[in-house]
Amino acid sequence: MENIQDHTKELEGKVALVTGGTKGIGKAIADRLAIAGAKVIVTARNHPGQTESDHHFIAADLSGPEGVAKVAEEIAELFGGVDILINNMGANTFPGGGFSTLTDEHWNQALQINLLSSVRLDRALLPQMLAQKSGVIIHISSTSGMLPIWESTMAYSSAKAALNAYSKTLSGEVANQGVRVITVSPGLNKTQAMATFLEELSQNAGITVEEMTQNLMARLGGVPLGRMAEPEETAELVYFLVSPKASYITGANYIIDGGNLPVV
Ligand SMILES: NC(=O)c1ccc[n+]([C@@H]2O[C@H](COP(=O)([O-])OP(=O)(O)OC[C@H]3O[C@@H](n4cnc5c(N)ncnc54)[C@H](OP(=O)(O)O)[C@@H]3O)[C@@H](O)[C@H]2O)c1
Numbered sequence: 001m002e003n004i005q006d007h008t009k010e011l012e013g014k015v016a017l018v019t020g021g022t023k024g025i026g027k028a029i030a031d032r033l034a035i036a037g038a039k040v041i042v043t044a045r046n047h048p049g050q051t052e053s054d055h056h057f058i059a060a061d062l063s064g065p066e067g068v069a070k071v072a073e074e075i076a077e078l079f080g081g082v083d084i085l086i087n088n089m090g091a092n093t094f095p096g097g098g099f100s101t102l103t104d105e106h107w108n109q110a111l112q113i114n115l116l117s118s119v120r121l122d123r124a125l126l127p128q129m130l131a132q133k134s135g136v137i138i139h140i141s142s143t144s145g146m147l148p149i150w151e152s153t154m155a156y157s158s159a160k161a162a163l164n165a166y167s168k169t170l171s172g173e174v175a176n177q178g179v180r181v182i183t184v185s186p187g188l189n190k191t192q193a194m195a196t197f198l199e200e201l202s203q204n205a206g207i208t209v210e211e212m213t214q215n216l217m218a219r220l221g222g223v224p225l226g227r228m229a230e231p232e233e234t235a236e237l238v239y240f241l242v243s244p245k246a247s248y249i250t251g252a253n254y255i256i257d258g259g260n261l262p263v264v
Contacts, residue, residue, distance in 0.1 A: 010243050012037035017075065017082045019062060019121065020089030021055065022048035024191030025140065028235035029086055030055055036239060038084065043071055062089050062117040063109065072124035081128030084242045087118035088140040091193060092156035096201070102155050114159035119166060126179065133178035136242045139167040141185045143257045149219060152201065160185075164253055171251035180250035182241050187257025188217070188228040217260075224259030 011033055021030035021042025031053060034040045040055040042048075047057060058074050060067035075082060091113055095101045118139055129135030144153045145160030164183055171181035188194060195209075202212035217223045237256050240246055255261055 009037035010245075011084070014038045014083040015041065015079050015081070016084035016086065016242070017041045017043070017071075017121075017125070018055075018086040018088055019043050019071075019117070021086075022046070022057075024193055025186065025189055025231045025234050026086070026088040028231035029088060029238050032232070032235040032239045033084065033086075033242070036243070039079070041075065041079070041082070043089070062121070063112045065120055068117065068120040068124060071121065075125070076128075081132070082125055083129070083132075083135055085121065085125055085129075085135070085137045086140065086238065086242075087121060087138065089117060090114045090140060090142070090160070092144070092153060092197065094155045096152040096204070098150050098154060107155050110155035110159045111162070114156060115162045115166065118163060122170065126174065129179045130174065130177050135179040137167075137170070137179065137181045138238055138241060139163055139181070139183045140238075141167070141183050141253070143185050143187045143220075143255060143261055145185060146255075146263075147220060147261060152197075168251055168253070175250050180246075182246075182249060182251070183253040184234070184238055184241065185253055185255045185257070186229060186234045187220075187223065187255075187260045189231050189234055190228045191231055194228070220260055221262050222260070223257070227258065229256065229258060 016033045016038040018026050018030040018040060020026035022044040030040045030042050034053060041058060042055045043058045043060050045061050047059060058071050060070045062068055094106045094110055122137060141163050142160045144157040145164050148157030167181055167183040198209050198212050202209045234256055237254060241249060
């Protein structure tokens, strides 16, 4: 994607939190919102090291309530709250191989990371948005929530499907109080997490990563655009959805998957 030139500064004066904003899709979103003028806060377990951005970094593990509480407290103290909340952090780090390989602990982790982290963070940060009668919350889901693959995404897909339902219900609760809640479901994105996932699958199958990539796209029914997304392409959609241009959009699930999902 070409370097983005944005002189509109539509998000000037807004404070945005991007969970998992140090890598992959989250980093692309954080950088895009900053280009539009937002003050951006990012969270992750590890400091990203030296970067060109001046995002405010908060170290926290969001797979449990303590990490969420830490993020909420620091934001309340330093910023008073946020105008834009991007619940991006999520992961499919659970073993493939179907139902018999997944223990209670895997299922619990899948739900903590991909559903409850968002539920907790929304619960902590929504009251201030409701008090100011404005705000936007994005839940980064996945097309896996609608197109599960038993061999590799059983727990992850189930948790993302639950996130989709939660996001829709929350949007209905707060729409008439000035807060928009939207789900974004990306397909395959070229991130480190995806590279690791493909590496593991290819090792297990005894084939190359390139062959595995083609296999995965075929297993998903094919990607008409013929490639994975750059995280910046996904970030551009998220930027539009949080901008004032999207003021009539709430409660929807936006799919950005190169044409992969075979449904209308
Ligand atoms: N990549 C894809 O193809 C794809 C497709 C569909 C949906 N998605 C969704 O898009 C979102 C981002 O995925 P990605 O591929 O961009 O991921 P990624 O490149 O692995 O980045 C994940 C980010 O989250 C942080 N993180 C991971 N576990 C964490 C934890 N327990 N607590 C706090 N922070 C944590 C990571 O930093 P630390 O490791 O330092 O904590 C990093 O900043 C996820 O919700 C994913 O499900 C991705």
